[in-house]
Amino acid sequence: MSQSKKPGRPFGLSLAIALSVIYFSLLPLLFNGLIWSVRQHFVALPVAENAAEIGLDTPLFQGAEGLPQVNLWQIVLSVVFLVVAVLAWRGRPPAMRFVLLFAIIGITVFNLALTFGGQAADAATVGIDSAAQIEESLSLVQLMSNALVVLYVLWYINRAPSRAFYRGYYLPEKQEEQK
Secondary structure, eight states, rough: OOOOOOOOOHHHHHEEEHHHHIIIIIIHHHHHHHHHHHHHHHTTSOTTTTTTTTTTOOOOSTTSSOOOHHHHHHHHHHHHEEEEEEEHHHOTTTTTHHHHHHHHHHHHHHHHHHHHHHHOOOHHHOOTTTTHHHHHHHHHHHHHHHHHHHHHHHHHHHHHHHHHHHTTSSSOOOOOOOO
16 A cells, blocks of 8 residues: 555444443443433422421422432533544544543543442441342443453554544555565
């Protein structure tokens, strides 16, 4: 191949970026949107006129006016990652390959801290409910899917076709020495 031919985006790189956008941007945004929607629904519930008289002066849910700070950070990281992924999809500037790699590693660390940070709470203070077992199982599934997506993206971005796409040209082929 000549050096003047500009390499196209490999299908594997397209798949890697699309998977990472779904996993690191769309799913967290949909999750937080659902939480916000449910909270706004309960905020909008009508309150009985005689609620104080019958002892119902405490709200059904507290803190329903917004999202927790952790969820807001998750939304910000998701939007930032979406911008990084769009630039990585374009392939310009060439450093976007490394920015995408570091963004994926950073968001993975953040997600793992969210997933397993909450499980360290003492069961005596938090309580035990029927969802504890399924939450533990889903955390394991989330860990495995996170690992598969991250490993695939990191592996494919470092392959030669992806490097050539971000570089903007193919490296010259080595000339075989004639005997």
